[in-house]
Amino acid sequence: MKLSRQFPLNALRVFEAVARHLSFTKAGEELGLTQTAVSYQVKLLEETLKETLFLRQPRKILLTEAGARLAPKVTEGFDILASALNEMQGVAEGTLIIHSTHTFASHWLARHLGIFQLDNPTIAVRLETSQAVIDFSKTEADLAIRVGTGEWPGLKSHFVMRNHFTPMLSPRLADTIGGVRDPLDLLKLKIIDPSDPWWRLWFTAAGYPDAPLESASRSRLGSQAVEAAAAIAGHGVAILRPDFYQDDVAMGRLIQPFDLTCEDGSHYWLVYPEARRQTAKVRAFRAFLQKTLPSFDKGPDSGIM
Amino acid sequence: MKLSRQFPLNALRVFEAVARHLSFTKAGEELGLTQTAVSYQVKLLEETLKETLFLRQPRKILLTEAGARLAPKVTEGFDILASALNEMQGVAEGTLIIHSTHTFASHWLARHLGIFQLDNPTIAVRLETSQAVIDFSKTEADLAIRVGTGEWPGLKSHFVMRNHFTPMLSPRLADTIGGVRDPLDLLKLKIIDPSDPWWRLWFTAAGYPDAPLESASRSRLGSQAVEAAAAIAGHGVAILRPDFYQDDVAMGRLIQPFDLTCEDGSHYWLVYPEARRQTAKVRAFRAFLQKTLPSFDKGPDSGIM
DNA sequence: TTTCATGCATCAGCCCTCTTGATCCATCGA
DNA sequence: TCGATGGATCAAGAGGGCTGATGCATGAAA
Incomplete structure (x- = not known):
């Protein structure tokens, strides 16, 4: 039989x-x-x-x-x-697999996951990072942090935080030109990856839409973390998410010369397949973000800038 | 779950x-x-x-x-x-449950099952007997030996043997009246269960349709085996299936005074649910009957009387 | 004894699950 | 670049399985 x-x-x-x-x-x-x-x-x-x-x-x-x-x-x-x-x-149920970009993982998750683990001692967390936008059918992540508009078919998404940016550089480098007071001062320094469209957006917002940015086609360094490292080393001015580098600012390794930040319409979102919305571990992670981030799930047009 | x-x-x-x-x-x-x-x-x-x-x-x-x-x-x-x-x-598959009347079980099956077991050493046989016509949905017999017309809805049936009968008595009892030569001689003796319709059928076949049979309403003794025992004990004349009492005849315990046998239209049949026709053990038992009984599956109107 | 309650079998009809075949898409290897 | 491979998707259709009504047999209760 x-x-x-x-x-x-x-x-x-x-x-x-x-x-x-x-x-x-x-x-x-x-x-x-x-x-x-x-x-x-x-x-x-x-x-x-x-x-x-x-x-x-x-x-x-x-x-x-x-x-x-x-x-x-x-x-x-x-x-x-x-x-x-x-x-x-x-x-x-006992293992939560989170996928995230390197940047978010190292600058936000790494710093806050401890709270989640304290709140949910029975849930083991596995963090997978890559720059690629993951396909839930091809990796076994339970949820992911993505940058984008929040619109992905078949996926449920919750707003996490704005994705804004501003120039940042090492204080030593700023000193070489006697300090940075005007946006145009930045142009005296080496711009790390000037082809990044964020630079044009930021200068435009600062009132200098025609700032002469080298259009040398050097590609992006690949991830913000690498660019930040270059900036910390004093190799130039990078355009970064200030939220992620609070520590470096506090430690005097980076400064944010202007309060002005910019954004390009894409933000950080928590996403996961619709079908898994109700699983306990996903609910727990959602609750954790809710508790930790004031902006969570409030949409990109509310909350602090 | x-x-x-x-x-x-x-x-x-x-x-x-x-x-x-x-x-x-x-x-x-x-x-x-x-x-x-x-x-x-x-x-x-x-x-x-x-x-x-x-x-x-x-x-x-x-x-x-x-x-x-x-x-x-x-x-x-x-x-x-x-x-x-x-x-x-x-x-x-390894256990064959046979249901049969006491009579058939003790006088035919008991004597021949040895052959079946020799032929099919892997099949254990369990014999269940009762007078009742069993309902396959209420007992777990695989097959049954039944007396009847061979028509049972939902059941497959194979003719096994004719169901004929003739008066039989102990030789000592016959001697008490100087031997039995004419059917009417039987009436000098006590008839065991004279209300059995078989008596009337037999006397009619013997040419004495008006033989004066006591119609005392004493019920049948319940099974042919009991009636046979009474006859062997010399308590009277019983009307029995001669096939089943060959041994008693050979041992001088019973005699069959007349060759004439009669039947009432019902016969012995092997029956089993249609659905189980093809199981190995049922096939084996069918083959056994085929080999052992010349009349098997030939229908009541063929073969020796 | 009659009546009621219980529990399974049977039947016809219908719904919905599951299957199919066609098509599409992505990748790998030549 | 093209063909082969392997899975996803879609619409359509068949058939399996479920239901409610009904019947039957029995045991318990009146």
């Missing part, structure tokens, strides 16, 4: 319940079926096996020898299946 | 196959499904569990952590179910 497609697995499940209750009606109640349906399924199974499994006596049924031999093993088999599912779900 | 009605068991079976092959297409081939159907079932299971089980990569799929944890247990569970079914069928 192979459990091939033909085999009525559901009938086996019904049999298992009937064997436990020794009653078609009761089994039906357990399974949410009518007695009629139970009768049908049992008959179907008996016909498939060519074995009578129950003796129908008036007002009660008995297991035949064959049925009595079959029942305990079937119960065991279904128990194993059920526990496999439970266990899998339990373990899955 | 309860394996309630809602749970797509079939999808779980499909998942199991996919996890083994790591291919939707291959799994489909094993199960006799199209790749489309497999895809649907896997998706259904994933939605039910709210867990991605496979990572769909181009030209290949991988199990996710959750899937990898689930697969072996699911395989184990299905293996247990499959072996339970196999085992049950094996054991069931």
Whole structure:
């Protein structure tokens, strides 16, 4: 007997319940079926096996020898299946896989995940980072932090924080030109990745739409973290998300010469597949962001700039 | 997770196959499904569990952590179910439960079953006897020997032997009246159960339709075996199936004074539910009767009288 | 004994699950 | 660049399985 497609697995499940209750009606109640349906399924199974499994006596049924031999093993088999599912779900519930960009991971998550772990000691966190926009069907992340407009088909998204930027540089470098007071002062220094459109946006916002930015086609360094490192080393002025470099400012490794920040319409979002919205671990992470970030889920047009 | 009605068991079976092959297409081939159907079932299971089980990569799929944890247990569970079914069928195949009347069991089966057991050493035989016409849905007999016309709805029947009868008595009793030569001589003796219609049939066949049989309403002794015992003890003349008492005749305990036998239209039949026609043990028993009884399956109107 | 309650079998009809076939898409290898 | 491979998606259709009504047999209660 192979459990091939033909085999009525559901009938086996019904049999298992009937064997436990020794009653078609009761089994039906357990399974949410009518007695009629139970009768049908049992008959179907008996016909498939060519074995009578129950003796129908008036007002009660008995297991035949064959049925009595079959029942305990079937119960065991279904128990194993059920526990496999439970266990899998339990373990899955217990591990939260977060995908994020390097930048967000190192500058925000790394700093705040401790709180989450304190609040949710039973949930292990695995952090996966890459610059790519991940496809939930191709990696097994439970949720991701993405930059974008918040519109992704099939995914639920919650606003996390604005994605704004402003020039930042090392105080030593600023000193070489006697300090930075006017946006144009920046042009005296080396601009790290001047082809980044953020520079044009920022200078425009600062009132200098025509600032002469070298259009040397040197590509971006790849990630903001690398650019920041270059800036800290005094190699030039980078345009960075100030939120992420508060520590460096505090430690005197970077300064933010102007309060003016800019944005390009894309922001940080928490996203996950619609289907998994209700899982406990995702809910826990959402609650954590809610608690930690005042701007969470409020949309890009509210909250502090 | 309860394996309630809602749970797509079939999808779980499909998942199991996919996890083994790591291919939707291959799994489909094993199960006799199209790749489309497999895809649907896997998706259904994933939605039910709210867990991605496979990572769909181009030209290949991988199990996710959750899937990898689930697969072996699911395989184990299905293996247990499959072996339970196999085992049950094996054991069931190995035990033949025969239902029969006391008479046929003690006078024919008991004498010949040895041959069947020699021919089929792997089949254990269990004999259940009662006078009642059994209902296959209420007892777990595989087959039965019944007396009747051979017409039972839902049951397959094979003719076994004619059901004929003739007066029999102990030789000592015959001697008390100087021997039995004419049917009317029997009337000098006590007739065991004269209300049995067989007596009237036999006397009519013998040419004495008006033989004065006491119509005392004493009920039948219940079974032919009891009546035969009474006859052997010399308590009177019984009307019996001569086939069944050859031994008693040979041992001088009974005599059959007349060759004339009669019948009432009912005969011995082998019957079993249509659905079980092809099981090995039933086939073996049919073959045994075929070999042992010249009249088997030839119908009541052929063969020796 | 009659009547009621229980429990399973049967039947016809319908819904919805599941399957199929066609098509599309992405990737890998030549 | 093209063909082969393997999965996803879609619309359509068939058939399996469920339901509610009904029947039947029995045991319990009146």
